Amino acid sequence: MENLHRPVLAWYSASARDLPWRAPEATPWAVMVSEFMLQQTPVKRVLPVYEEWLRRWPTPAALAADAPGEAVRAWGRLGYPRRALRLHAAATAIRDEHGGEVPSSHAALLALPGVGEYTAAAVASFAFRQRHAVLDTNVRRVFARAVDGQEYPANATTAAERRTANALLPDEPETAATWAVAVMELGALVCTARSPECGRCPIRSDCAWRQAGSPPHQGPARRGQTYAGTDRQVRGKLLAVLREAHDSVPQAELDKVWEDSVQRARALDGLVADGLVEPVAPGVYRLPR
DNA sequence: TACCCGTGGCA
DNA sequence: TTGCCAAGGGT
Structure with missing residues (x-):
């Protein structure tokens, strides 16, 4: 298996x-900021928001000192805006519990809001040059093909995939860190999903x-995620109004974005429950402060 | 475990 | 045109 190392590292x-x-x-x-933004979002769309974000908030403490609603606003149209809220919460935890420095251990990273198995391994590997199996959708696809002979990996990460990733991980931490990003890049640029x-x-x-x-892939097709007409679409429309307003928004402004009042109310309630929207007064809303 | 959570580009 | 897919996490 080690015969994969040299060609992949050279290619990278x-x-x-x-x-x-x-x-x-x-x-x-x-x-860490890049990893949050890249969760389910293409590099090209992340780049401009990433640059602006780091210019404005160059440290966790800088972000933590600002309102969470500002993070949601600066998130723009990257999608899944709960990530912005979680990144703000992670920054606050880093300030309060880690002296303002991003922790280097996988366990401490994993304990942060919005940091799961992948992101913890990615930050520990890419930022701190540690030896961790980094299993994202690209790496899983490369291994599914190169090792298992399958066009696509299973829907959820399996123990077998973790074993494969760990078995292939180079021994030296620095080499392992480069290997991790190299396999990911191979999946992103060459061993792509479609062609x-x-x-x-x-x-x-x-x-x-x-x-x-x-x-070709055998078995049931992956569940296509419908979007048109879902609560997610309504939430997106509601939040877009609140992002673009720089203060409180009256109910009437929100009512314009969706015809169905029942679904509209459900979506707004969901945003409030998630902490993405803050009720100011009856019928008045804003991004959280 | 399966489902929920945004947005936009592309074949 | 439209389904697929993109450096996942939380529940």
């Missing part, structure tokens, strides 16, 4: 994108899926 050295959170001067906080460019793949001769003739 020659082909890696020049992303700001990979720059030597990127702080652990910058890496992998196997001709450019550094491990095509070792790929189990290719050796098997690149068989």
Whole structure:
């Protein structure tokens, strides 16, 4: 299996994108911000928001000192705005419980709001150069193909995948950290979900899926996520109004975004329950302070 | 475990 | 045009 290391690392050295959170001067906080923003969101859309965010809040304490609603506003249209709230909460926890410094241990990272198994491993690996299996959708797909001979991984991360990732992890922490980001980059640029460019793949001769003739995925199709008409769409429309207003918004403004008043009220209640919206007075709302 | 949570680009 | 998909986490 170690025969995969050299070609993947060489490919990464020659082909890696020049992303700001990979720059030597990127702080652990910058890496953490990028990881929150990149959860389910493409790099291209993250870049401008990331730059603005770090200019405005260069440290966890700087973000924690501002209102959570400002984080939600600055999040813009990245989607899943609860991530902005969680990043603000993580910054507060870092200020209050870690002396303002992003913790380096996987366990301490995992305890932060919005940090799950992937993000904890990613920050520990990318920012602190530790040895961790980093299993994101790209890495899982690369291993599913190269190791298991399957076009796509299972819906949820399995114990077998963790075993595979750990078995393939180089021994040296620094090499492991580069390997982790290199496999991820390979999945993002070459071993893509829709139309992998196997001709450019550094491990095509070792790929189990290719050796098997690149068989199509078997089993049930992944659940397509419908969006039109869902509460999520209504929440998005409501929050867009609140983001663009720089103060409180009367109910009448919110009523314009969706015809169905029952669904509209349910969506607004959900936003309030999530802490994304704050009721100021009967029929008046704003982003949380 | 399965489902909920945004948004936009692309084949 | 429309379904698929994008560096997941929380419950």
